[in-house]
Amino acid sequence: MSAITQLKDIVENEAEARATGAEHSTGAEQSTSAEQRPATRRTAMEVLPKKPSTKGTAELFTGDVWFDVVAAGEEPSRIRVNVVRFAPCARTAWHCHAAGQTLHVTEGVGLVQSKGGEVIVMRPGDTVHTPPGEWHWHGAAPDHFMTHLALWEGPGPDGGPESQWGEHVTDEEYNARQRHRRAGQ
Structure with a gap:
């Protein structure tokens, strides 16, 4: 039996046990009584269905941009993770995030710039962080595709927008590359 099949069986058994109110045994007996266990119980791990790729809108991007949502956490988790693919010259509009944003380049050559800063070249393995409220843009170099992971957090239960978008x-601005530097330098 494959590992995936075993995992599916475990998840199905957990779901069935929860539905019937029975405890699922993994073979290792628990030494604590029900009265000694914490009140909150961890829910079973789940394999999330893959969502279709989404084309970036013309309001938020210049050029061809596609993204896949990897994670869109719900309270108490607020994590957001997208895989974003930019065609050459494609880029975001100016924007900022309430809790900041981290970009991790997985392939290609990208550019990123904070408002008033210099254009920074990003390559595979580079990680760039923009702090909360910092206006910035990012995208592919003119002669390369670029893919990155975009990680940020939602604003939390107090509300407010997780991102603000500008012009x-x-x-x-995009072609100001002659004064660029490499990420991490």
Whole structure:
């Protein structure tokens, strides 16, 4: 039996046990009584269904951008993770995040810039963090595709927007690469 099949069987058994109110045994007996166990019980791990890829809208992006939602946590988790794929010259509009954002490049060559800062070149393995409220843009270099993981958090139970979007990055701003530096330098 494959590991995936075994995992599915375990998840199905857990779900069935929860539905009938029975405890699922993994073979290792618990030494604590029900009165000694914590009141909250961890829910079973689940394999989430893959969502279809989404084309980035013209309101938020210049050029061809596609993304896949990897995680969109619900309270108490607020994590957001997308895999974002940019065609050459494609880029986000100026934007900022309430809790900051981390980008991790997985392939290609990308560019990132904070408002008033210099354009930074990103390559596979580079990780760039923008702090909360910092206006920035990111996208692919003119002659390369670029893929990155985008990680950020939602604003929490107090509300407020997790991201704010501004104007499109002009060609002049995008082409200011002559004064760029490499990420991490």
